[in-house]
Amino acid sequence: MLFSAHRDTYVPVALYAQLAADDEVLPAFVTSISEHGLHLDSLAILGNRRTDRLQLQLALPGEPDPLWIGAEIIRDQPGLLFNDTALRFLSMANAHWRALRRWVRVRELMITARPLGAHDAA
DSSP, X not given: OEEOTTOOEEEEEEEEEEEEETTEEEEEEEEEEOSSEEEEEEEGGGGGOSOSEEEEXXXXXXXXXXXXXXXXXXXXXXXXXXXXXXXXXXEEOHXXXXXXXXXXXXXXXXXXXXXTTOOOOO
């Protein structure tokens, strides 16, 4: 598990998301998530955006509906093909926030309760 500067716990995941920035919808690979943000690998063309705000659609395993989240980019480090990007959540429906919070907390418990040697991503 990773911790942010605000003591937010990030759990490792391997999920796909859709980013809507400007007028484009781009795929992204989420590598870790918390109740307040996430880290992802996105296509480098996201670096050509006009704003740091975007919309995110994310389907959590086991949840019936995808989450729709308004977010802002707080870190975007370029790579050759993919950018290492961090997003902070700005807005989402209360039901989506509760589902995300529950999902992340269950993953935190699963990681801390795993026997030694079990290091798989959620």
